[in-house]
Amino acid sequence: MTALELISLINQLLFIGLFGVVLWQALRRRTRASWNTAMLLGAVAAAVALSRVAVWFDIAGEPFVTSLTLVLLSAVPFAMLRLVGDFSGSPRWVQAAGAFAFLALALTFIALRELTTPLMIATIAFFLAVGGYAAIAFAMESRRAHGITRRRMTAVALGAALFIAAIVDLFIGVLVEPLGPILSLIAQLLALAAVLSFFLGFAPPAWIRRAWREPDLRRFLERSVHLAGVADEHAALTELERAAAAAFGASGASIGLADEGRRIIRYALPAGGWDEFADDAYIGGRAFSEQRRLVVHNAPEADPDHAVAYEEAGAHTVIAAPITTDDRRTGVLTVYAERAPIFVEDDLWLLELLAAQTGLLLDARTLTAHASELRAREEATRLKEEFLSAAAHDLRTPLTVVLGQAELMERRAIRNPGRPVDEAGLARIVREARRLRDLIAALLDAQRLEDGRAVLDRSPADVCQVVQAVRERNGANGVEIGVRCPVEPLVSAVDRPRIEQVLDNLVENAIKYGPAGGPQIELTRADGYARIAVIDHGVGIPEAERERIFERFYRASNAQDVTDTGLGLGLYICRRIVDEHDGLIRHDETPGGGSTFVIDLPLDPRAATAETAEPMAEREPPHRITGQAVADA
């Protein structure tokens, strides 16, 4: 036996061995794709076996042997076309033409019993055409798919290309006689490589499947750990769905979250938002309600109510497994593909694994959410306690005076019944009791604002009119405020009493911490906002503290030098009210010293048209200056 013969023998044994493996798989898992794979490898193996038997019985070259070999080989393109249909889909006429061509060729070979040159050229052309078609179809499928499916399709596309190469090689061998033996050996090796590629692609053994799936599976696990900490539930789920689809090499996956109370399952829509279905709708719902894994090969047929949805999603074959954690029915994991053979033998096992992992992730997410909710609640409690303790502190001082003075009066009245009333003491009681009342009002206000229920009725108003109302009220109390408004009205949707409260507060501060006389209020339009500036020339606020003065209970250090009676709530209340108007409040230094509080309130976008329809007659161009003259800044 020459070396060439030995290689040839080993080669032939391999062909037969691979066929044996594939046949065994097909018998165990009887699907169309596995039978077609068995047919493909079987045809080659049979032809190879026949040639070996012919040598033994010395009938090689007999016309019927040649015919039978050719008939067997014609089954190769036929099987290949059927596999294209299985894995990437092909028009019905292609399948029919393939079957017809196979029959025609087989009958011709049997009838003619001799290979004429035209017939041979026609046969080779047919083989090349089918091989090329298959190679292109599988290559395209490989580009479309991902994960293990991409690798499988790449292998079979390579197999089809090697098949073409083997045919071309044989053809050249026939044409160029002296090279015959060596080219025949190369053809055999190419054919073996092709068959091996088909074997790996169409019926990958378990260890190949594991190796090919490993990177995507690893990615899934890594993502699932990472996603436990991602706050956006929608983003986390859609990303995990992508990772699950990739791990299967499937076209898509979806994770349904069960709401047992409402008996629904909700799914994150890829385009954003959620969709809800009854918890037994779709195949996923069935897997959930029956609490078992499901494999459906023809989803539109099995669940005709949702046939359109399956067709649109390219979900022909669907596998689904319930997600359960600690005996709690959390949801369902569904993976789908256009064609059944995409899924391989152990995919159901993998599906359950991924469902379990998804369950762990969902649990972790729930725990994380609970933990942060708890932290937020603790923080809220802490703030409330701080508030109560500060409030109690500020109430104690006036209460000491009221209590102490009342006790003094009581003692005096007992010792000296005829003595006139201590007027100074009474005045103290009244003053401090009033202070208590104001403190309580401010505390309640601050608490209401903290809960976000103080600003209620917002309606469009000319901010200038609001400012004028504040000026008039203060004027009646002997405080002169200079007001400057632009000609055009500045309309903002405001809770008027609340905005007046803000301005009153700022005016009061200006008087308390400023020189004699009231502040100046200037109104301007500023980029979509009505800007109110309350300007005083008082003690101002140290630059380092300007950010903090709007905090609850914060009092500027120099404010404490002036008086210690403030609660540190006034500016906090102002900020909250302005916040609730979607506005901004800040402190600027008045040029030359003092404070300027700037409030920006968003202009009402509808106001422009409303105002032109209803011109305000009483406006005095160009500037409406009332009250105190504009301060020289």
Add this chain to the structure above:
Amino acid sequence: MPDLRVLIVDDEPDIRATVSAMLEIEGYAVAEAANGADALAAVEIDPPDVILLDMRMPVLDGWAFAAEMRRRNHAIPIVVMTAARDAARWAGEVAAAAYVAKPFGYDDLIAAVEQASPA
């Protein structure tokens, strides 16, 4: 407890007035200061027997005042008088002889001052 002199340090005039009136009924001689700085000056001119000290005050607060008193080796007993919840702790911080928490009544105040008064 006649002839003992008490210095009241509090930034609230109404508190000072109320406390003064109570102590005067009990026969104490009373002086007032609006903050720690004024109180230090008063101590230098005419040292009292007891100091009634508010803690949170502008200019110089109770802690700074007490530290300065120690630095100057004045050993006048202090009664801390505060609206804070942790009055006892603050009293410990300035080594006060007694404390009284606002809002206090007549008897509370007198008891605290008597406790701090030199025998």
